[in-house]
Amino acid sequence: MSLDDFEPVIGLEIHVQLATHAKAFSPSGIEFGAPPNSLTDPTVLGLPGALPVFNAAALQCALALGVATGSQIRARSRFSRKHYFYPDQPKGYQISQFDEPLCEHGHLDVLLGNTVKRVELQRIHLEEDAGKNMHVGSVSHVDLNRAGIPLVEVVTAPVITSADEAAEFMRSLHRLVRWLGISEADMERGHLRCDANVSVRRKGEDRLGTRTELKNINSFKFVQAAIEHEITRQVRIVDGGGRIERETRLWDANAGQSAPLRSKEEANDYRYFPDPDLPPLVVEGRVMAEVLRMLPELPVPRFQRYTQELGLAADDAKTLVGERALADYFDAALAAHPVKTSARTLANWILTELLGALNAAGVEIAASPMTPETVSALVVLVETGAISGKIGKEIFEESYRTGEAPKTIVERRGVTQISDEATLVPLIEQVIIANPKQVEGYRGGKESLFSFFVGQVMKATQGRANPVVTAELLKARLKG
Amino acid sequence: MSATIADVTRRIAAGEVTAEGLVDDAFARIGTIDPHLGAFLALDERGARQTARAIDKARSANEPLGPLAGVPIALKDNLVTKDLATTAGSRILEGWLPPYDAHVVEKLRAAGAIIIGKTNLDEFGMGSSTERSAFKPTKNPWDLSLVPGGSSGGSAAAVAANLCVASLGTDTGGSIRQPASFCGVVGLKPTYGRVSRWGVIAYASSLDQVGPITKTVADAAHLLQVIAGHDPRDATSLPTAVPNFAAALEAGVDGLRIGLPREYFGEGIDPGVRAALDETIEALRANGATIVDISLPHTHLALPAYYLVAPAEASSNLARYDGVRFGKRVEGVDLLDMYKRSRGAGFGPEVKRRIMLGTYALRAGYYDAYYKRAQQVRALIKRDFDEAFTRCDVIFTPVAPTPAFAFGAKANPVDMYLADVFTLSCNLAGLPGLSVPCGFTKAGLPVGAQLLGKPLDEATLLRTGAAIERWADITETPPGVATLEPKPDQGTQPS
Numbered sequence: 001m002s003l004d005d006f007e008p009v010i011g012l013e014i015h016v017q018l019a020t021h022a023k024a025f026s027p028s029g030i031e032f033g034a035p036p037n038s039l040t041d042p043t044v045l046g047l048p049g050a051l052p053v054f055n056a057a058a059l060q061c062a063l064a065l066g067v068a069t070g071s072q073i074r075a076r077s078r079f080s081r082k083h084y085f086y087p088d089q090p091k092g093y094q095i096s097q098f099d100e101p102l103c104e105h106g107h108l109d110v111l112l113g114n115t116v117k118r119v120e121l122q123r124i125h126l127e128e129d130a131g132k133n134m135h136v137g138s139v140s141h142v143d144l145n146r147a148g149i150p151l152v153e154v155v156t157a158p159v160i161t162s163a164d165e166a167a168e169f170m171r172s173l174h175r176l177v178r179w180l181g182i183s184e185a186d187m188e189r190g191h192l193r194c195d196a197n198v199s200v201r202r203k204g205e206d207r208l209g210t211r212t213e214l215k216n217i218n219s220f221k222f223v224q225a226a227i228e229h230e231i232t233r234q235v236r237i238v239d240g241g242g243r244i245e246r247e248t249r250l251w252d253a254n255a256g257q258s259a260p261l262r263s264k265e266e267a268n269d270y271r272y273f274p275d276p277d278l279p280p281l282v283v284e285g286r287v288m289a290e291v292l293r294m295l296p297e298l299p300v301p302r303f304q305r306y307t308q309e310l311g312l313a314a315d316d317a318k319t320l321v322g323e324r325a326l327a328d329y330f331d332a333a334l335a336a337h338p339v340k341t342s343a344r345t346l347a348n349w350i351l352t353e354l355l356g357a358l359n360a361a362g363v364e365i366a367a368s369p370m371t372p373e374t375v376s377a378l379v380v381l382v383e384t385g386a387i388s389g390k391i392g393k394e395i396f397e398e399s400y401r402t403g404e405a406p407k408t409i410v411e412r413r414g415v416t417q418i419s420d421e422a423t424l425v426p427l428i429e430q431v432i433i434a435n436p437k438q439v440e441g442y443r444g445g446k447e448s449l450f451s452f453f454v455g456q457v458m459k460a461t462q463g464r465a466n467p468v469v470t471a472e473l474l475k476a477r478l479k480g
Numbered sequence: 481m482s483a484t485i486a487d488v489t490r491r492i493a494a495g496e497v498t499a500e501g502l503v504d505d506a507f508a509r510i511g512t513i514d515p516h517l518g519a520f521l522a523l524d525e526r527g528a529r530q531t532a533r534a535i536d537k538a539r540s541a542n543e544p545l546g547p548l549a550g551v552p553i554a555l556k557d558n559l560v561t562k563d564l565a566t567t568a569g570s571r572i573l574e575g576w577l578p579p580y581d582a583h584v585v586e587k588l589r590a591a592g593a594i595i596i597g598k599t600n601l602d603e604f605g606m607g608s609s610t611e612r613s614a615f616k617p618t619k620n621p622w623d624l625s626l627v628p629g630g631s632s633g634g635s636a637a638a639v640a641a642n643l644c645v646a647s648l649g650t651d652t653g654g655s656i657r658q659p660a661s662f663c664g665v666v667g668l669k670p671t672y673g674r675v676s677r678w679g680v681i682a683y684a685s686s687l688d689q690v691g692p693i694t695k696t697v698a699d700a701a702h703l704l705q706v707i708a709g710h711d712p713r714d715a716t717s718l719p720t721a722v723p724n725f726a727a728a729l730e731a732g733v734d735g736l737r738i739g740l741p742r743e744y745f746g747e748g749i750d751p752g753v754r755a756a757l758d759e760t761i762e763a764l765r766a767n768g769a770t771i772v773d774i775s776l777p778h779t780h781l782a783l784p785a786y787y788l789v790a791p792a793e794a795s796s797n798l799a800r801y802d803g804v805r806f807g808k809r810v811e812g813v814d815l816l817d818m819y820k821r822s823r824g825a826g827f828g829p830e831v832k833r834r835i836m837l838g839t840y841a842l843r844a845g846y847y848d849a850y851y852k853r854a855q856q857v858r859a860l861i862k863r864d865f866d867e868a869f870t871r872c873d874v875i876f877t878p879v880a881p882t883p884a885f886a887f888g889a890k891a892n893p894v895d896m897y898l899a900d901v902f903t904l905s906c907n908l909a910g911l912p913g914l915s916v917p918c919g920f921t922k923a924g925l926p927v928g929a930q931l932l933g934k935p936l937d938e939a940t941l942l943r944t945g946a947a948i949e950r951w952a953d954i955t956e957t958p959p960g961v962a963t964l965e966p967k968p969d970q971g972t973q974p975s
Contacts (some may be wrong), residue, residue, distance in 0.1 A: 042579070048566070048576070048681040048682075049559075049580075049681050051714050053714070054715065081796055086821055090805060091799060092798075271841050272842075272845060273792065273796070276684075368787075
């Protein structure tokens, strides 16, 4: 068998928990780790007589994702009921969207190395989350705190061709939803949950193979490992002349393998029909306008702007767009900066000095004690030659620690770079008088002695002499 | 308890009676009559007394009183009441104590109404005789051998038997209007969305509506005034202003155009019903109304459409009764077994029948042929009415083809479904409908006339109904109940 003879075809369905204050269809709050069943109300509990009312905040979130993925937005979509019995599903049905989803035909651009792959999205729709069952010995408990939390389900076309790509797609979606501020996207708390449809076919074949659905792959690592494992499993079966069963499989991260959960025959008939308790979901023009107004520049366009317009190195640009707060920080510093051509220098200071200090302290960029304006001001001092780069790093360290403005520190410490000739010429004169042998040696052709003179001037000024100006003056004086 | 809402509120305000005195009277009468009538599933004597005392105290302190202050009211038992058992007439909810009040119950309490108890109904509202209650039958106050109609049979019987001043029912396909007609009282199904469904135990969500069952049309207007209005907890509740329903009550029918749909006056109508309706039509004409012949050509599709839409929605709405969180649980060997046993033991045969019908209609690949098609028929029925209302202001029809029938007379489910043939269209089209007593059969059973109005035009229905009521003059105590009343000369209880 050879994996190389086969080509995997992968489609992902990713559920993203939206960062609204209240649940999708009722006023209960949302909080991780609250006492079981404390975040419930008659609607969440599915009590007789309780009704759902859609939380428009969830619509804003879904629309932002729809617009950011270039989806077609349905002006009038609707909620349907998806029926199945399970104790974590209090009404016996989940409110979801079926035949008229909010968004269709979008795409998500994924950075693979330094290239961009466009992954088509079939749909993005709104739905509510289920609760959680907890099994303690022979007893099962139901916690409905999670029930009714708004989700979007993002469904890709079957266009992903490797486990790496799948994991990278998940990372890109993770970054995007954080970027848009529509989800906390905390992987540990299950804010992004992935199901993968995987099939394999021999290279060159057009027809898709029988697919299996992998459930419960809720981290980047598991997505990668589970899909990798499933591809190998399927190739081994097909290559051995076997047939793939259409089934749902559950990934067991501890065992590093999947096991069948249910076959196609056991699949539910969900009996979808439009929820008669909820009117059609209408996207009004003013809501759409607000979403468009609030939409930030997205990661991939921003990456392209950084590399193409600002001339940043691809790796630096990729790091900057890794997180919206960091990219925004950089943009704010750039906006405060008077010299537009020094974007690379600015990026350098932010990526090395600032991130270094933040990482060492375990602080997020959003909580940086130094404002973008302060970093810019410091870089200006270095760029204009007011202080040397070496001093600049010391000033940065002090400003980061104390919050004092770089300029104030420079003035107090008296470390301003000395660039004016009136001060430097007498100093150079003293150095030449004090070192006649070296002057003679230099003039005799020993050019390596030049750095000795620079060093002497630096020593005399405690490192404040402008090295460029000093070198020019020294050269001129030594000639004569 | 033969008093109307207007009587009670006036006498309480004047200090002629106390609310507590009324509560005493009501429970005394219920204690005598209801063991034989079966209108109530639960009584809240303690709660009622507490409310009554608060109202009496407020009155003596000259504090302002609500529009229903001291009025004893009964609620159909599919309206959720905080800490008061609510069963929807089903074993599956036996023992459940709701933690909240329905919107209409909040409104009633805020208006000073005294909630005395919960009335019997066909299980989850699925029936037309109240025989499908899981607990007991309710008898017709006019003749104890007959059904009171349904599904709001307990609410209609309680009002007719003077066990309360007024009640609330719910109407999905005629469940307020038909029992009102059978019991000789007034029943109003408001426009869909006029009254919040928050806390109404759902049967068919796109058809259900709460409404008053009262002794007079004026009382229906009064009660509707209290319960109507937008509620943000019900996404289908209309954000429309509520007019003053009492304002036009006395305006009469002079100049009104009243449509008679020929599809509603064909074969199969009981001659006694027909005669009472004919007399009423003559009276309307004599009082200045113009009688217009109209057609509602899709009427024959209402019954099949209803029996797709309602069971489909019911099969979904009843999925939450799974034995997990509330109500009946029968333990099983595993989860699936527990579901099957709980639902098997908890639901009655008619409910199971409709769950199966609805499940069938919604299964994958059949949605278009059944539910969607039925929704398209609804649109046609609605269009029939829109068309008709260009030619008339209100539509006049029978409520039911027959007066109250005997227990067991409609053992075949389809015969029972046919009893609703005149009331279903109103729900499918979302229109308001009023049932008002208009006369008697030769056997002395009350006959109701149905008035159907334009969306949100309850006012014209009430105005027309008030005129009919003045001529029909049904004020006597129903003879069935009269036999149950204590006879002072003998001092014995009826058996």
